[in-house]
Amino acid sequence: MSKGQTSMTMILGLILIVVGVVFIFLPQFSSNFWLLFVWLPGIIMEEEGLRNRIPGLLVPAGILLTVAAVLTLEVLFPGFSGAGGWAFYIFAPAFGLLQMYLAKGKRNNSLLFPIGLLSILTAAFLLFNFTNLDTGMVFGIILIAFGVFMLFRRRK
DSSP states (O other): OOOOOOOOOHHHHHHHHHHHHHHHHOGGGGGGGHHHHHHHHHHHHHHHHHHOOGGGHHHHHHHHHHHHHHHHHHSSSTTTTIIIIIIHHHHHHHHHHHHHHHHHHSGGGGGGGHHHHHHHHHHHHHHHSSSSHHHHHHHHHHHHHHHHHHHHHOOO
């Protein structure tokens, strides 16, 4: 076994011991144990993608980690998703793509459009859900601004 495999085995063994102790001393933990099955693959893919320099692996890792964070917040604060936290699900692919964009040596600028669009949508939905803004008015202003932008862009 190589040094890397040995340390990974030790870490996994320690994690299993800690989880076992938590199961014994915190019985309510078992009702939310399913979250581990969302967090663990995301963390493992993140670690593999960063350690072995596989930027494409960071996209599903980022998506899983974002979804795991939202689900964890929903468990800690029941009603979080229904109150507007669902918007972070839109951000999940943007986070994964952003990680891939930052990890690549030669940056692919075409990734910035979906990252930006999904991030703006997330911010807009969070703003609408957690404030008292008139949604129709704000969307109308945004559509007018994009329309004006498209008109002037075509003339150049």
